[in-house]
Amino acid sequence: MAKRKVKSEQESLLEQVQCIAQGLGEMFAPFTEVVVHDLRSPEHSILAIHNNLSGRSVGDPTTELGLARIADDDYPQLLSNYPNRFSDGRTAKSTSIGIKDSTGRYVAALCLNVDVTLFQGIQGILTQFCQAEGAPVKETLDPANANAIRDRIDKFAMNLATTPRLLKLEQRRALMQELKEEGYLEVRRAMEIVAQHLGVSRATAYNDAR
Known part of the structure; x- marks a missing residue:
C-alpha cells in the first residue's frame, strides 16, 4: 500500500x-x-x-x-x-x-x-551602433540638469516599485509636489523634461503640478 x-x-x-x-x-x-x-x-x-x-x-x-x-x-x-x-x-x-x-x-x-x-549577436550590433567615433564637438542635445530631474523621477518611481510611465495620477501629483519643493521645477524646460520622462503631455504635467 x-x-x-x-x-x-x-x-x-x-x-x-x-x-x-x-x-x-x-x-x-x-x-x-x-x-x-x-x-x-x-x-x-x-x-x-x-x-x-x-x-x-x-x-x-x-x-x-x-x-x-x-x-x-x-x-x-x-x-x-x-x-x-x-x-x-x-x-x-x-x-x-x-x-x-x-x-x-x-x-x-x-x-x-x-x-x-543570438543575443550575443544583437549585443554586438547594438554596441557597434552606439559607438560615437567622430571628433569631439562641444555640443549637447540635453539641457543642463535634465539628468538630475530624470534621476529624481526614477528614484521616486523605484520607491513605489514601478516605473515613471506607470505612475498613477495621485502618484504623479505627489511627485510634482516633491519636485517643486526641491527646486527641480525651476530648471529651464523642467516641465518639458518631466512630461517626456513620464510619457504625458506638458498640459498634463502642468495640471499635476497645481
Whole structure:
C-alpha cells in the first residue's frame, strides 16, 4: 500500500512539472528550451521538450546532472545560470531544478537552456551602433540638469516599485509636489523634461503640478 502511495505522489509531481514546463516554454519561446526529465528512468528520461534547441527527443536519456542526482539525494537541487553548449557548438546558459518526493528522493528534473548566441549577436550590433567615433564637438542635445530631474523621477518611481510611465495620477501629483519643493521645477524646460520622462503631455504635467 505504501509503495502505491509513493508512486501516486511521484506521478502527480511529474504531471505538475510537465504543466509548469509547458507554461515556461510558451512564455520564453523561441529562445529557451524547457525539458522535463523522469529520473526514475534515466535511460529514457526525457518526458517533454519545448522549443527544442538541442536536437534531443522524448525518450532520450538523462544528462550527467540527472545521473548525479540519481546517485546522490544530497546533490544540489538548484543549479542556475551555468554556462553550457549545444551539440552544434552554440553557446547556452542553463538552469537545472531537481524535483524531490516526500521521501527526499529525486524524481524529476526541470531544465531550461537558453540559446545566447543570438543575443550575443544583437549585443554586438547594438554596441557597434552606439559607438560615437567622430571628433569631439562641444555640443549637447540635453539641457543642463535634465539628468538630475530624470534621476529624481526614477528614484521616486523605484520607491513605489514601478516605473515613471506607470505612475498613477495621485502618484504623479505627489511627485510634482516633491519636485517643486526641491527646486527641480525651476530648471529651464523642467516641465518639458518631466512630461517626456513620464510619457504625458506638458498640459498634463502642468495640471499635476497645481
